[in-house]
Amino acid sequence: MSAPRLDIDLDKIHHNARTLVERLAVRGISVTGVAKASLGCPAIASAMLRAGVLGLGDSRIENIKTMRDAQVTAPMTLIRSPMLSQVESVVKQADISFNTELDIISQLSSAAQKAKRIHGVILMVELGDLREGIMPGSLERVVRETLRFPNIRLKGIGTNLACRCGVSPDANNMAELSALANSIDATFGPILSIVSGGNSANLEWVLSSTDTGRINNLRLGESILLGREPMHRQAIDGLHTDAITLIAEVIESKLKPSQPWGEIGQSAFGVTPSVSNRGNIFQTILAIGHQDIDPDGLQAPAGIEILGASSDHLIIESGRCLPVGTEISFQLNYSALVRAMTSPFVIKDQANHPCP
Numbered sequence: 001m002s003a004p005r006l007d008i009d010l011d012k013i014h015h016n017a018r019t020l021v022e023r024l025a026v027r028g029i030s031v032t033g034v035a036k037a038s039l040g041c042p043a044i045a046s047a048m049l050r051a052g053v054l055g056l057g058d059s060r061i062e063n064i065k066t067m068r069d070a071q072v073t074a075p076m077t078l079i080r081s082p083m084l085s086q087v088e089s090v091v092k093q094a095d096i097s098f099n100t101e102l103d104i105i106s107q108l109s110s111a112a113q114k115a116k117r118i119h120g121v122i123l124m125v126e127l128g129d130l131r132e133g134i135m136p137g138s139l140e141r142v143v144r145e146t147l148r149f150p151n152i153r154l155k156g157i158g159t160n161l162a163c164r165c166g167v168s169p170d171a172n173n174m175a176e177l178s179a180l181a182n183s184i185d186a187t188f189g190p191i192l193s194i195v196s197g198g199n200s201a202n203l204e205w206v207l208s209s210t211d212t213g214r215i216n217n218l219r220l221g222e223s224i225l226l227g228r229e230p231m232h233r234q235a236i237d238g239l240h241t242d243a244i245t246l247i248a249e250v251i252e253s254k255l256k257p258s259q260p261w262g263e264i265g266q267s268a269f270g271v272t273p274s275v276s277n278r279g280n281i282f283q284t285i286l287a288i289g290h291q292d293i294d295p296d297g298l299q300a301p302a303g304i305e306i307l308g309a310s311s312d313h314l315i316i317e318s319g320r321c322l323p324v325g326t327e328i329s330f331q332l333n334y335s336a337l338v339r340a341m342t343s344p345f346v347i348k349d350q351a352n353h354p355c356p
């Protein structure tokens with residue numbers, strides 16, 4: 001089997017998705033399975049759908065097209081604001097998109113009229129993490145305008161926390177989202193069917209809260225694929241954290257000094273931290289690097305320590321000489337996973353279901 005590769009266990013992904021779907025269903029909350037970290041891999045998307053997610057979400061319209069082209073049938077939501085330059089494709093490929101700008105909704109409306117389609121819109125609200133979102137004080141005005149556009153259907157509101165500034169979803173900001181939903185419905189009639197509370201970072205609050213208010217949807221990616229919540233990267237009870245593993249291959253293994261010698265300047269990726277002198281060590285090189293993974297996001301097996309990386313080399317201390325050709329498995333965090341999925345050099349392997 002070629003390396004490097006991602007070993008993807010679809011049964012474990014299915015189990016994770018199903019467990020989360022069930023835990024949230026009892027609270028009246030549906031799950032949108034987020035496919036972006038898997039580049040819209042149809043087999044992963046199908047595993048999520050079999051587990052009962054309501055629909056699929058992705059931040060890139062290209063990934064949604066990948067899933068559509070592979071006959072993945074599900075409601076598709078673009079979870080990043082569409083680019084003006086992509087509105088035709090968004091209307092064609094996605095049923096719903098997240099929006100914050102009236103100029104974009106206006107162009108979606110024109111494109112939807114031309115395509116004789118209805119396009120769903122979820123308005124994103126800023127609640128403190130300072131990424132996308134309409135300021136709460138402007139929401140009513142934007143809703144009023146959105147309702148005027150032909151071929152656009154306002155489906156609901158949503159928010160996204162924890163991604164840019166690490167702001168935690170909590171009782172306060174979630175209550176604010178519910179209050180906004182109530183106020184919009186009081187003004188315009190019951191028009192908001194979806195109140196999407198956030199991403200995997202919301203699980204901790206949602207699952208421990210007795211009152212989740214109007215929130216009836218979460219968009220989950222990392223928790224399904226990696227079995228962890230993103231706020232503290234703790235394993236979620238009952239979920240697999242090894243559904244996806246990375247395998248890399250040894251191309252050199254030698255006893256070498258632990259410290260470099262010669263005059264020291266910058267390395268390929270900036271300054272290298274100084275290392276303590278531990279005499280000679282077994283240094284092993286794997287054929288994978290910054291181009292394919294985030295080295296800081298890899299967890300090595302017991303007895304192996306990651307020492308550094310360049311574009312195409314990952315250097316580990318292995319305690320003993322490892323024959324060339326040896327395969328080493330790593331656990332990945334979200335950052336390493338996204339990069340590995342995106343690298344054309346990393347094979348994505350799940351029995352009989354090739355990812356594109």
Ligand SMILES: *Cc1c(COP(=O)(O)O)cnc(C)c1O
Pocket residue numbers: 034036059079080160198199200201219220221222223230
């Ligand atoms: C990426 C993303 C998600 C999914 O986040 P996870 O932490 O992987 O669950 C949800 N919503 C939006 C808007 C996103 O960009």
